[in-house]
Each structure stands twice: as C-alpha cells, then as structure tokens.
Amino acid sequence: MRLITHNMLSCNIKGVTNGFPLKIEAEKVIEKEVDFNPEFLRHMFAKIEWKALVEAARSLGYAELPEDSPDATAIESSVDDESLLKKLHHALLELHLEEGALVCPETGRKFPVNKGIPNMLLHEDEV
C-alpha cells in the first residue's frame, strides 16, 4: 500500500465521524522506484491532506517532508520546487507499507495490512 492510497482511506464503521487519517503501525516497509511525473503530482496535490501525509511518511521512517503544507502556487510553478516535488513523489508513490496495520483514530479498531493489501472489511456489528 502506497501512501497515496493511505491518504484516501478512512474508517467507515457505523457512527464513526472522524475516521481519517488512519494511524499506521508499520512492521515492514519497502521502497519501489517509480518514474517521476510532476504533472500527476500537481494533479493530486489539491486532493492530498498534507498533515496526514507527513504523519504517515514519518511512521514509515521518512521525515523529509516539510511540516506545513506547501503553497499551491509553489507546487504549480515548481521550477524552484523540484526537490519538494521529488520528496512528495517519494512519499506518495515510492514508499509501500507491506506489513502492518491501520488504526482508526476514533475507535482504535485495527485493520491489518498483509502483502501490501489493507483489509478494510468491517464486522457485521460495525456496519
């Protein structure tokens, strides 16, 4: 599971109002190189919850992202910000949570991640 996916996942147990972002408990993290594509990153940037990404990257051992969300215009005209985009690229697309768990911030319910696949299925009494 890449962090771009983590940024889109929330816990939807019935009654939970604050199921995002899921905390990450990492057991095994792998890195896979992906072609750098600024166009895609700019497209996704508006949709990314920055703080959730920073926190998630940190829990996978990557602490290079700036704490505060970069200015959207800085991302748009990213000649100076190539390095920032590269960091975003690495965090969003190259880091994989292979084994571990995602934890609902409200209920503490754990969703296992095995072989890179988060299992978000709910029990009957959670739907």
Next chain:
Amino acid sequence: MGPLGPLNGSFLTQLIRCNGRFNYTIIQPFSSSAHSLVSFRRPRRLLLDPLAFNLQWTVMSEMTSRTADIMRVSSHREVYEPCDDSFALVDALLADQTNLINHNPKLCMEIGCGSGYVITSLILLLKEKLPNVHYLATDTNPIAARVTNETLQAHGVSAEVVCTDIASCLEERLAGLVDVMVVNPPYVPTPEYEVGMEGIASAWAGGENGRSVIDRVLPVVDRLLSEKGWFYLVTLTSNYPSEICLVMRKRGYASRIVVQRSTEEENLIILKFWRDKDEEGVDKETSSESFMKQFSRSLSSFMEKQWR
C-alpha cells in the same frame, strides 16, 4: 465491435485459451446460481474454417501483449476465474482503446477485481501511451485481492489493491477523482440470501434480477467519478440494462452499448456511461418510455450485427 465483427481478435484469443484451460473445469453445483456459472464456463461454439483460423491466429499473436495473458493470471478455488463476461469487458475496453488514450485519465479504478484479469488488461492497454496513470482495485474477497496482486506482478505492472465492500472506505476521500471506472459486478439472478456470502459466491450472486449489488454500486460510482469520468459496466439482459441506463440518466449520465455478446444461455451487454450536461435538463418522467424504446432498438441492431 472491431473490423472482424463477432470474431474479434482478443475475444478469440481468450476463447481459445479459455477452452484450453477451462474445458474440464467443473464447479460443484452447491447453489442454484452455480449452474448459471457453469454455463458461463462452457466453451462457445467455434465456427472457424482453416483460412479464417489462420487470420485469427495472426490477430491473436498481435493482441497478446495488449491484454493480460490468461496463463499468467493467478487463480484460487475461491476466486472467480476470467471467463466470457471478463473477456467481453476487456473487449469493450479494447474497442474503446483510442478513446481511452485520448481521454487521458489520471486515475483508473476497478471495483470487484477478482482474478485481476481486467485491471491488468486495462493497464496493459494504456501503459505504452499513458505510462503514468494511477490504478486502484478493490474486492470484498481478501483472497481475490491477493490473487489480483499476483496477476499484476506476473505481468510486471502495479495497482493499489484494497480489500473493502464495494469502495466504502474510499468513498469519502476519493470522491470526484476517478476518471475511468470498470465494474464486472455479481449479476447472476439468485435468491437474496446468497448475496454477499464469503468466497467465490460473492463474485456472482446478484440477488433479485441480479441487481442487488449493481444497484448499490451505481451511487458509489457516481460519487467517485470525476467530472469527465467514464464508467464501464457488465450486465445481462436479465438485469434490465435499459432500466440501469435510466437510473444513471436521472443522475445525469448518457450511456451506450459498447459490446453485446450472446453465450449459450446468457446475453451479455457491456455498457458505458459518461456525464452529459444535456441529460440533466430532460423531462425525466415523460421521456422514460421513449428512452426504453431507443435502448431496445440499439440493442437489436447490436444483435443483428453479431449474427450477420
């Protein structure tokens, strides 16, 4: 339908492979719906003369790299293996390949990825021209999610796979981001209690008219699709596809039939939907009837083409 009409290259490729591999696949008929599934897996009649076969063979070898290779699709007894419906869906994507490339999607998604055959084929179809598309696939069956990952890996491509019911854990944050959605739902009409059972039954049990899951999927897809989003859906005539089009029309979508294919007992229809500004202004109640007529006209013209 491609220039070869009903003997469309990719379909034939898969058909031959399907026959080669599945001829002796027997599923225990542990439920009424399993019978329908078995019928799906029965080979279609092959009407080939040797000359035509050579032609098909050439087409076939050219096609192999463009869709997933059936021999490299991973399998498990609890996961639905690619068959007529999967091949028809991939043929629809193949028929629309140029449009898809011009559409330039950033994010493509499949709900109910099963063996991974369809999402892998979609990636292979777009990869050369659009190397940077992001792909997501979900399945409610954890084994299917794992098998999909194996199929992707066997083809050297990647997608994010999430195990969830339809897309429930993604609905909120992914809304409005999906440019291409592909769904081969459990569409076989079955007793309602079979819907959502664990394992392979979840791949086909569709409840009354095979619509239970389809009707839950439609609003989710509407929510996830981007403004320019496209949606491909596998249906049977017994799912009342014209009614499905009407439901989507009320949500502002235009539709068309991309592929129609008759197997021995079932009639598959692959529908494509897209947001159409004009659809919103239409007087929806009074025009339903003429819409139904129009749909059945276009369906019969498709069927005529197939048998010609």
